[in-house]
Amino acid sequence: MSEHPEDSHTLSRYEATGGYIQARKALELGRDRLVEMVKSSDLLGRGGAAFSAGLKWSFLAPARPAYLVVNADESEPGTFKDRQLLERDPHQLVEGIIIAAIANEVHNAFVYVRGEYAKPARRLQRAVEEAYAAGYLGSGILGSDYDLDLVVHLGGGAYICGEETALINSLEGQRGEPRLKPPYFPAAIGLYGKPTIVNNVETLSNLPHLLEMGSESFHNLAHQADTGTFLFSISGHVRKPGNYELPHGPTWRELIYEVAGGMRDGSELKCWIPGGASAPWFVPADHLDLAVTKEETARAGSMLGSGAVIVMDGSTCVVRAAERVVRFFAHESCGQCTPCREGTTWLEMILRRIEGGQGRMVDFDLLLDVSDNISVGLAWPPKMTTICPLGPSAVSPVISITKYFKDEVIGHIEGGGCPLGSDQHAGSAA
Amino acid sequence: MSDLLRVTIDGRDVEAPKGTLIIKAAQDNGTYIPRFCWHPRMEPVGMCRMCLIEVVTPRGRQLITACTNPVADGMEVDTKSETVKKAQEGVLEFLLINHPLDCPVCDRGGECPLQDHTMAHGPGESRFVEVKRHFEKPIRISSLVALDRERCILCARCTRFSEEVSGDPLIEFMDRGNYTQINTFPDHPFNSYFSGNTVQICPVGALTASPYRFRARPWDLTAVESTCSHCTAGDRITIQASQGEVLRVLGVDADATNRGWLSDKCRFGFEFIGSDQRLRAPLIRDAGGELREATWSDALAHAAARLDEIKAVRGGGGLAVLGGGRGTNEDAYALSKFARVALGTHNVDCRTGDDLDPGFLAATVDRAEINDLDRAATILVWGPDLKEEHPTLYLRVRHAAQVGVKLVVVHPRRTGLDDVAIHKLTYRPGAGGELLAAIQDGDHPGVSEALAAGSVVALIGKPGETEDPRLPEAVATFLRGSHQAKLLPLARRSNIYGALDMGLAPSLLPGRVSVGGRGADEVEAAWGAMPSARGHDFDEIIHGLSEGDIAGLVIVGCDPVADGPDGSTAARALESAFVVAIDLFLTDSSRLADVILPATGFAEKEGTVTNLEGRVQKVNAVVAGPGQARPDWAILDELASTMEVDLGLGSAEGISKEISVVAPAYEGVTWELLDWERRDGVVVPLIGQAPLEYVPAASASKSVAGEMVLHSARTMYDDGVEMRMSRSLHQLAPGGKAHLHPDDARRLGVGPESLVEVAGSAATAVLPVVVDESLMRGVVYVPSHQPGVPSLGRDPVVTVTRTS
Amino acid sequence: MTFWSEETMSRAQEIVARYPRKRSAVMPLLYMAMAEQGHLSDEGMAEVASLTGLTAAQVRSVASFYTMYKPAPLGTYLVSCCTSISCMLLGADQVLEAIEEEAGVPHGETTDDGLITVEHVECIGACGGAPAVQVNYELIEGVEPAKARGLVQWLRSARPTVVNTDEMQGLFGGKTSFDWAIKEEVGARGPFPAFSPYGLEARE
Numbered sequence A: 001m002s003e004h005p006e007d008s009h010t011l012s013r014y015e016a017t018g019g020y021i022q023a024r025k026a027l028e029l030g031r032d033r034l035v036e037m038v039k040s041s042d043l044l045g046r047g048g049a050a051f052s053a054g055l056k057w058s059f060l061a062p063a064r065p066a067y068l069v070v071n072a073d074e075s076e077p078g079t080f081k082d083r084q085l086l087e088r089d090p091h092q093l094v095e096g097i098i099i100a101a102i103a104n105e106v107h108n109a110f111v112y113v114r115g116e117y118a119k120p121a122r123r124l125q126r127a128v129e130e131a132y133a134a135g136y137l138g139s140g141i142l143g144s145d146y147d148l149d150l151v152v153h154l155g156g157g158a159y160i161c162g163e164e165t166a167l168i169n170s171l172e173g174q175r176g177e178p179r180l181k182p183p184y185f186p187a188a189i190g191l192y193g194k195p196t197i198v199n200n201v202e203t204l205s206n207l208p209h210l211l212e213m214g215s216e217s218f219h220n221l222a223h224q225a226d227t228g229t230f231l232f233s234i235s236g237h238v239r240k241p242g243n244y245e246l247p248h249g250p251t252w253r254e255l256i257y258e259v260a261g262g263m264r265d266g267s268e269l270k271c272w273i274p275g276g277a278s279a280p281w282f283v284p285a286d287h288l289d290l291a292v293t294k295e296e297t298a299r300a301g302s303m304l305g306s307g308a309v310i311v312m313d314g315s316t317c318v319v320r321a322a323e324r325v326v327r328f329f330a331h332e333s334c335g336q337c338t339p340c341r342e343g344t345t346w347l348e349m350i351l352r353r354i355e356g357g358q359g360r361m362v363d364f365d366l367l368l369d370v371s372d373n374i375s376v377g378l379a380w381p382p383k384m385t386t387i388c389p390l391g392p393s394a395v396s397p398v399i400s401i402t403k404y405f406k407d408e409v410i411g412h413i414e415g416g417g418c419p420l421g422s423d424q425h426a427g428s429a430a
Numbered sequence B: 001m002s003d004l005l006r007v008t009i010d011g012r013d014v015e016a017p018k019g020t021l022i023i024k025a026a027q028d029n030g031t032y033i034p035r036f037c038w039h040p041r042m043e044p045v046g047m048c049r050m051c052l053i054e055v056v057t058p059r060g061r062q063l064i065t066a067c068t069n070p071v072a073d074g075m076e077v078d079t080k081s082e083t084v085k086k087a088q089e090g091v092l093e094f095l096l097i098n099h100p101l102d103c104p105v106c107d108r109g110g111e112c113p114l115q116d117h118t119m120a121h122g123p124g125e126s127r128f129v130e131v132k133r134h135f136e137k138p139i140r141i142s143s144l145v146a147l148d149r150e151r152c153i154l155c156a157r158c159t160r161f162s163e164e165v166s167g168d169p170l171i172e173f174m175d176r177g178n179y180t181q182i183n184t185f186p187d188h189p190f191n192s193y194f195s196g197n198t199v200q201i202c203p204v205g206a207l208t209a210s211p212y213r214f215r216a217r218p219w220d221l222t223a224v225e226s227t228c229s230h231c232t233a234g235d236r237i238t239i240q241a242s243q244g245e246v247l248r249v250l251g252v253d254a255d256a257t258n259r260g261w262l263s264d265k266c267r268f269g270f271e272f273i274g275s276d277q278r279l280r281a282p283l284i285r286d287a288g289g290e291l292r293e294a295t296w297s298d299a300l301a302h303a304a305a306r307l308d309e310i311k312a313v314r315g316g317g318g319l320a321v322l323g324g325g326r327g328t329n330e331d332a333y334a335l336s337k338f339a340r341v342a343l344g345t346h347n348v349d350c351r352t353g354d355d356l357d358p359g360f361l362a363a364t365v366d367r368a369e370i371n372d373l374d375r376a377a378t379i380l381v382w383g384p385d386l387k388e389e390h391p392t393l394y395l396r397v398r399h400a401a402q403v404g405v406k407l408v409v410v411h412p413r414r415t416g417l418d419d420v421a422i423h424k425l426t427y428r429p430g431a432g433g434e435l436l437a438a439i440q441d442g443d444h445p446g447v448s449e450a451l452a453a454g455s456v457v458a459l460i461g462k463p464g465e466t467e468d469p470r471l472p473e474a475v476a477t478f479l480r481g482s483h484q485a486k487l488l489p490l491a492r493r494s495n496i497y498g499a500l501d502m503g504l505a506p507s508l509l510p511g512r513v514s515v516g517g518r519g520a521d522e523v524e525a526a527w528g529a530m531p532s533a534r535g536h537d538f539d540e541i542i543h544g545l546s547e548g549d550i551a552g553l554v555i556v557g558c559d560p561v562a563d564g565p566d567g568s569t570a571a572r573a574l575e576s577a578f579v580v581a582i583d584l585f586l587t588d589s590s591r592l593a594d595v596i597l598p599a600t601g602f603a604e605k606e607g608t609v610t611n612l613e614g615r616v617q618k619v620n621a622v623v624a625g626p627g628q629a630r631p632d633w634a635i636l637d638e639l640a641s642t643m644e645v646d647l648g649l650g651s652a653e654g655i656s657k658e659i660s661v662v663a664p665a666y667e668g669v670t671w672e673l674l675d676w677e678r679r680d681g682v683v684v685p686l687i688g689q690a691p692l693e694y695v696p697a698a699s700a701s702k703s704v705a706g707e708m709v710l711h712s713a714r715t716m717y718d719d720g721v722e723m724r725m726s727r728s729l730h731q732l733a734p735g736g737k738a739h740l741h742p743d744d745a746r747r748l749g750v751g752p753e754s755l756v757e758v759a760g761s762a763a764t765a766v767l768p769v770v771v772d773e774s775l776m777r778g779v780v781y782v783p784s785h786q787p788g789v790p791s792l793g794r795d796p797v798v799t800v801t802r803t804s
Numbered sequence C: 001m002t003f004w005s006e007e008t009m010s011r012a013q014e015i016v017a018r019y020p021r022k023r024s025a026v027m028p029l030l031y032m033a034m035a036e037q038g039h040l041s042d043e044g045m046a047e048v049a050s051l052t053g054l055t056a057a058q059v060r061s062v063a064s065f066y067t068m069y070k071p072a073p074l075g076t077y078l079v080s081c082c083t084s085i086s087c088m089l090l091g092a093d094q095v096l097e098a099i100e101e102e103a104g105v106p107h108g109e110t111t112d113d114g115l116i117t118v119e120h121v122e123c124i125g126a127c128g129g130a131p132a133v134q135v136n137y138e139l140i141e142g143v144e145p146a147k148a149r150g151l152v153q154w155l156r157s158a159r160p161t162v163v164n165t166d167e168m169q170g171l172f173g174g175k176t177s178f179d180w181a182i183k184e185e186v187g188a189r190g191p192f193p194a195f196s197p198y199g200l201e202a203r204e
């Protein structure tokens, strides 16, 4: 999906480049062989949890009807890969959906697109309409007797609906509050209480390629440093932000200084978030030469998550940066469980006070203890006191700045404001 | 049993049935895990996170919520570890940072889990120096309930109750995250018949009941467990009083009956007890026709003299007794004995012409228990709208339907259960017989299928006042014959089953014995010679009074004028005779009496009652009656002895002992039993038997002709005397209305709120129109017993005309 | 009782019919309710309730959970400025300041002429083209304070009946997250996402 012809979004072009052939193949293969294939290809989920797609499919409970829900709620700060896939290659996704639907004996599929993605949703809707017209969707797809209905559904503005069970609630017309796991694992009890597969846009967009190249070569490609087909969204103080595929598994140094073109106007690298706003931060001293792989990132106490890399240079006030990330999670907390509802907002308030120069020395430990009450022992991966991982996500930036930038935080408290200068705003774009 | 799992809780080995939640298993074994959102009668949501505990797994210790995870075999639970302590204290602190801590002025102060936990292991002074979340202080979300969102800890108990349990989701979570709040929709108040339950289960003082707010502090309340006296379900309650005044009624989680829930009528409908309208001293009507206060001895002497006189002239047949369906079994027994022995008559009826045949109600042997509802394959409800007339049964049926029992509802209009019913049949009053025939002929395959699906429990009664009383019998006959259904016959007046069991019907004697039938000799042996003349029922008695055949009447807690099918006739009847009234108030009927004797009522006397299952339970006293009021049985015993008849009724408990000897069905039922081992009651016959046999009608009368037929039924709140005397609830009565099908409204050229005149067999009323598409064409629905609206009578045929 | 147009009503019925259960149509219908009145009124929520068989309280509970259903009247143009981390790092706060100054109202408020509502929002998935702004959910990437002022002035003077992402990107945008490549003519006619199945997509 790297090269982008001008009209890659149109059906004619997609068909011209071999589109929908794999969907046909899927019809011939049927559930068992498809699940087997995807399993052995080791295609990992791209929504953040990196769970094997094939394995998830194999867990689908026998009850029918079953549903397929495509997670296009992409809302985690730093992430914008699914938006590109929706705008530029909607047919690739539609074909992926057809394949996944067949593999899971699904006849009703839904794509849940975040409400703010008006244009991406329009693009997808067009593709869906074209696919219906061409007989790839609807009753008796591709001349078979297989019916597949696909509905594009707009969200209403809530990051938490990216969490699969919250998404299902939302799609049912409820508040987007995550469900309890157990018992509400979608593959067992999902949409309308029926077995449901929830997959990310990028995950499904991989399927046509997977079927085309066969599970083995896909596996190999994927396992060039295990991020072979993994899309990274790079943003922040780099020269060339954007979405990148990294078949060669670089180090962070290569990723930032080569792939992303290095720091803007040569400024020095202060820190970066390796895998989306929920991930603990990395700093040059400790992490610059680590390989960009799941394992190595995990070993270093963080994650690649949704593949969003946010790079910050020396002009960045880390207290303000942390406050921004924590504010996000506080704002997006669904509010049903106590530690997240109360804790994230409390953390935000403390950070804002410190940033504004009203910090007290006790606030440093308070930050850590409040965090501890959301994410026990500040362990990684988190030991949650909450229902879902959103709450603990808000703890990552707090741990990061108190660990790597203690002096700067204390500096805010002692100096009654930002040591980098009160009017510093992480350097405006100008 | 095989699926008992072995679990270790804090090192102690315990056993728990498969599927038990950890929090429950711990509690049953003496370990209390703190919780706010979990409620044993609702689905767990794991939201408050207070119940975090550790389990030891192969993957190490895991911190999980005890309220959402069932025990597993060999599970090791640690509720005391440092991690657990820290996590729970953390959650508690989170709950407190935005809490106003206004305990001193909070109704919950003293009975608040949040307060208790804070005292126990809460943080000292607050580490939260930011500004607290602010909401407008208590907002009234209904006329009965106020909401303080600053105290709310968002446990979702109230929202889950109204959505899951009572089925009227009118309060909900609004907004999200840190701004989340409970609220209603603007101008859509929390008008639920069950709203009081949310106040009871709110773990803090966020939801408070207007009738109770600021009335008392928990620690100066004295409480007693008792049985509710508003409907026939026999709901268990706790009555709380202070300084001789009943202040609060709470539901008790009795598995057999209400499982903790109450309707707002049960909960708030006690205000009448403390009413300043209560009778405090005997009254005698003087020569000038004025009611004058009198001493007990004068009043009793006067009453006894006149009754004796009438008895001497006309014999017992010239006397009659009405009522007794609202008191205790002991009172009913006393009345039954008084009528037979002192007055020498079988002219006794505890009904007011609106219920099913006493034989049918008392003789049902294939009677279901309420708990059978959950076990049934199918439930048929063909009778009153349970939500209006049997509220806690409504909750039990609703629950059963939600756990998968097939529900079939047959009623002349919309009912509260329609949304959970798999089949709903609507019909015209009077055409029930044909509908039944159609069902028998298989014209409603869905219904037949449901009835054939397995064990059937049927709740049957009169859907409305114009219904042929033989219809429910015919339905019963059908279900017995073809489906071996168990039945719950439905009737009005809280202790009607107890009253009938005590013989308060012309054809019945105590213990489910029929006059002259099996067991009658034993009763006669105990009571002495029985009256020879056959007895008359309510209608015949009213008729007899009007005709002058009956000249003396004793009414006990019974109001034929307001309560009967034909008020004006009843009034004339009472005026034409010598009437002794034993009552709590001057009702439309008792104010016509010649001697009025003040009685004690609910919460003022001890005794037993019998619910629709035949379950006998204790009622207990927590306050003294007003002035010189006395229990019915004592008044009757003294009235008898003034007539020189010794009924030998020394005490309520003494009477219950006599009942267990004289009434075969009540053998073995003692107060000790009910006070201790069997607080949730015993279903009779316990060890005795019920000799009574009754052959129900096999079919109802043919359908009635007429352009418009009347459906008239009770609503939860009405103009009954207890409601009239309960400030908070009386105002909630819907008032007189005429519901019409849109087509009929069009035909009559009327719309919402325009007036129509409904002329029935007993009276005519001018009522505002409500357009109601849930009715069939040709049916007018008039909620009965509304303030200022007379009963229209039992004849279904009425005329509806538009008033200019 | 309904105050919705015939057309809206029948479209609403269609949408309800697309889902296995009525209730799933709540969120689409809430957008249509907003389009009917420019914001989400109580009557609008009541209408959605009757269409989906919910109580009005349930509908309000759902609507109020999400940020895009606006219960209070708002401007013809909803200008949403992202101030989440990636945009903040590249000067989003100055962009917001510029917009607030130029419009003359702070975050969350609407200009007296009822034309423009300003809000700052969390990440809108344009981090590669930060800082980013949306007008009625039509995206503009690489916005600088000066361009932001220009945008507000343009909305005031040109008063476009339909705002379109490509047009605005051309006028006021800069660096994008990726090569957009494909141009579109359609856009939004009010403060709700321009999406055809809900009848909200408009053309100049």
Ligand SMILES: Cc1cc2nc3c(=O)[nH]c(=O)nc-3n(C[C@H](O)[C@H](O)[C@H](O)COP(=O)(O)O)c2cc1C
Binding pocket: A044, A045, A046, A047, A048, A049, A050, A051, A053, A071, A072, A073, A074, A075, A076, A159, A160, A161, A162, A163, A164, A165, A198, A199, A200, A201, A203, A204, A388, A389, A390
């Ligand atoms: C707070 C939270 C937010 C999430 N947001 C998203 C999201 O925006 N998009 C997404 O695809 N997955 C998101 N996820 C992951 C989903 O829950 C789910 O794992 C994923 O959609 C499964 O698809 P996949 O296996 O193809 O990755 C989120 C998870 C959490 C806990």
Ligand code: SF4
Binding pocket: A160, A177, A178, A332, A333, A334, A335, A336, A337, A338, A340, A341, A386, A387, A388, A389, A390, A391, A392
């Ligand atoms: S952790 Fe936060 S977002 Fe997740 S369920 Fe709890 S309150 Fe909702």
Ligand code: FES
Binding pocket: B034, B035, B036, B037, B038, B045, B046, B047, B048, B049, B050, B051, B052, B065, B066, B067, B068
């Ligand atoms: S009681 Fe378990 S989470 Fe509330």
